[in-house]
């Protein structure tokens with residue numbers, strides 16, 4: 629009888645996938661530099677060298693695109709690729725003469741080479757409507773529309789410092805803390821389809837998931853269902869994944885907000901949380917022009933006004949938030965003020981938080 633195979637779980641050992649030169653020199657690198665935007669050059673203590681060519685992708689890829697990228701890796705690189713956390717693909721070569729033909733092949737196939745150093749990186753983005761766990765909505769489309777307009781900033785390194793962008797449906801995980809983030813903003817409580825709740829939802833799980841205890845079991849038309857206390861509801865969308873009949877997405881009332889000034893790195897300054905600077909932008913497919921216009925205005929102002937090596941948060945810290953709003957021509961509205969009024973009552977209503 630065949631031996632029972634171990635259950636596959638956790639992160640696989642990455643060494644089996646590494647380019648042979650990377651494997652050979654693992655942990656033994658001397659320095660790296662960037663011969664041009666989109667190319668990293670690593671030199672090992674052993675004298676080995678590797679050039680990594682970074683290109684932008686659309687993140688959510690069809691099988692044909694993956695095959696095309698693999699063919700480029702086999703023909704022009706050395707058969708190994710890896711993906712960065714911002715969904716760029718990197719091809720590794722150990723011969724400098726392979727770099728230019730590889731860049732040309734990527735360009736011919738529509739993959740821009742860039743995203744290194746002081747460039748605008750590819751946008752880290754949520755799975756959106758594919759399977760975002762909380763308030764899934766459009767993400768790839770807004771990312772594509774914006775990056776089409778920021779193409780030049782991706783392939784050049786002209787920013788004061790690196791700029792990380794993100795798009796997400798909540799403001800925590802997928803986007804992390806970005807210099808500029810586009811975040812979904814629902815503004816109305818979920819609409820409940822009572823005919824479906826009893827068949828689809830585990831009602832206790834839904835009730836437990838609401839962070840402000842706004843959901844109660846209810847009997848509607850003789851069937852078990854749920855009801856929402858709309859005064860308490862903060863429109864977070866957490867009830868939607870365990871109970872799709874609680875539809876939170878709305879063509880008119882689901883908006884997009886822009887947040888600014890987050891960073892995960894602790895280089896030159898502490899990590900920072902981003903803050904909302906624009907709310908209620910229309911979720912306007914297919915090109916989301918209002919969102920792109922605000923992001924581009926902030927980027928342009930940062931590019932002109934920040935000193936060398938200032939991240940967006942360092943720049944805002946130096947000039948102050950009032951000047952930031954003035955310089956970027958953004959209105960400061962009541963929707964940007966988080967005074968936590970009522971939070972004591974709301975949070976204490978949850979079973980999890982007491983103060």
Ligand code: SF4
Nearest residue numbers: 760762797798801802
């Ligand atoms: S971390 Fe946030 S944006 Fe990402 S999938 Fe989960 S809820 Fe959606």
Ligand code: SF4
Nearest residue numbers: 838861862864865867
């Ligand atoms: S989980 Fe969020 S959206 Fe759903 S009822 Fe509670 S506060 Fe409202």
